[in-house]
């Protein structure tokens with residue numbers, strides 16, 4: 001499927017001068033983080049074969065390395081152990097699609113960072129060959145293999161690449177039209193309104209043009225739907241969506257891609273990951289999380305595949 005207008009490229013945010021300081025509202029110091037929860041512990045012990053007594057130190061060491069690469073809130077808040085995909089309403093159906101040997105269904109985790117949701121899918125029975133991670137920063141993919149200790153066993157495709165890359169020989173171009181389910185967690189909120197449209201158009205171009213194609217995930221949101229300073233140490237702006245503004249965004253994306261999408265989006269108040277909830281400067285900013293599941297409903301007439 002193709003968009004009808006040329007798509008401008010997007011500059012990806014870089015940390016501004018000040019670098020990777022921990023003095024930001026979204027960094028929770030090690031000593032204020034609780035022990036990893038039972039879901040994560042189970043994965044580290046049974047999948048990664050890390051002795052239980054070493055799990056907490058292993059996780060903190062990898063978080064420290066990740067923070068040096070780029071100080072994202074998902075790292076500072078330890079939300080990379082939330083396994084957010086598994087909490088989505090469609091998760092059981094996603095598992096059934098990806099485990100069905102008669103279907104070619106593939107899932108892409110865009111901006112996968114450590115790739116934790118891909119590992120959870122494998123633990124829940126999905127053949128890793130069905131899974132693709134796309135990540136701008138190759139060091140995050142490497143750290144994912146360190147964190148989950150599965151460099152040899154994970155057989156999914158882990159692509160170091162830029163979603164916005166339009167060169168025909170890029171590894172991203174090779175994915176065009178091949179993805180059934182795209183997971184975008186803490187990804188769209190890196191961008192402003194126009195950039196989010198641009199990102200989603202590129203993402204839709206990677207999807208198979210079939211009813212039932214599914215884009216889902218979560219990102220920072222707000223009940224009013226507004227542009228705010230980006231949740232990174234950079235000078236960029238992000239659009240924090242309400243369900244209404246997110247639906248309006250996808251009307252534009254549907255028009256641009258000549259595809260039809262039904263948007264289910266809702267806000268939740270994020271739980272704090274800090275033992276000292278009263279000191280969590282991040283939550284007190286009134287930040288919300290927007291969750292979304294977006295299904296392609298039908299194929300419009302005169303569209304290319």
Ligand SMILES: C[S@@+](CC[C@H](N)C(=O)[O-])C[C@H]1O[C@@H](n2cnc3c(N)ncnc32)[C@H](O)[C@@H]1O
Nearest residue numbers: 072074080111112113135136137162163185186
């Ligand atoms: C905030 S993190 C979220 C990571 C993960 N999805 C999660 O939920 O924990 C966003 C990730 O998107 C990656 N990213 C940003 N721009 C990208 C692009 N243009 N193409 C691919 N990945 C990108 C970043 O490097 C980062 O690892």
